[in-house]
Amino acid sequence: MPVLSPTWTDERIELLRQHFEAGLSCREIAADIGVSRNAVIGKLSRLNLTRGRTIDDRKVHDRGLAPARAPRTVPRLQYEMLATIYGETGAPMVTFPIDDANRCSLLELAENRCRWPISTPGADDFCFCGNSAPDGQSYCAGHSRLAYRPNSRARVMRG
DNA sequence: CCCTGATTCGC
DNA sequence: GCGAATCAGG
Numbered sequence: 001m002p003v004l005s006p007t008w009t010d011e012r013i014e015l016l017r018q019h020f021e022a023g024l025s026c027r028e029i030a031a032d033i034g035v036s037r038n039a040v041i042g043k044l045s046r047l048n049l050t051r052g053r054t055i056d057d058r059k060v061h062d063r064g065l066a067p068a069r070a071p072r073t074v075p076r077l078q079y080e081m082l083a084t085i086y087g088e089t090g091a092p093m094v095t096f097p098i099d100d101a102n103r104c105s106l107l108e109l110a111e112n113r114c115r116w117p118i119s120t121p122g123a124d125d126f127c128f129c130g131n132s133a134p135d136g137q138s139y140c141a142g143h144s145r146l147a148y149r150p151n152s153r154a155r156v157m158r159g
Numbered sequence: 160c161c162c163t164g165a166t167t168c169g170c
Numbered sequence: 171g172c173g174a175a176t177c178a179g180g
Contacts (some may be wrong), residue, residue, distance in 0.1 A: 042166095044164095
């Protein structure tokens with residue numbers, strides 16, 4: 001690993017395009033390349049590579065920057081928000097066990113397989129999660145959420 | 160609150 | 171040109 005970060009090299013741009021065309025989300029692309037999500041999006045926009053939406057579609061051109069937010073949120077919405085972060089009203093949402101029984105090697109990886117790396121690259125037991133991943137997702141539901149998040153009770157890497 | 164993509168703007 | 175900040179929508 002080089003000491004310098006040459007930002008966007010041809011390799012990275014190629015990776016960017018590969019993942020973009022593969023249908024991966026910007027968040028996944030960013031995590032895979034090692035940059036922030038905005039960096040990926042910014043680069044994509046700079047390359048005129050946007051998926052669907054363009055400036056022409058944008059309605060509000062009059063950027064007053066929050067002049068007056070009138071439309072008050074409905075109490076119900078607020079309740080949902082708070083319930084999400086708070087106790088969830090006795091929600092039995094326990095920690096989801098990540099099955100390590102489906103581990104597979106890089107060669108066995110498929111589009112619907114979780115690509116979460118297990119152990120360290122180069123190790124004899126190095127493999128991937130291999131759990132079923134949603135369409136367009138690189139990781140399974142559990143790992144997708146664990147991939148990158150500042151708010152985590154504990155970094156449960158290595159399953 | 161979480162997330163996403165897309166634009167804007169300072170560096 | 172790059173990317174954080176910001177906006178807009180789900």
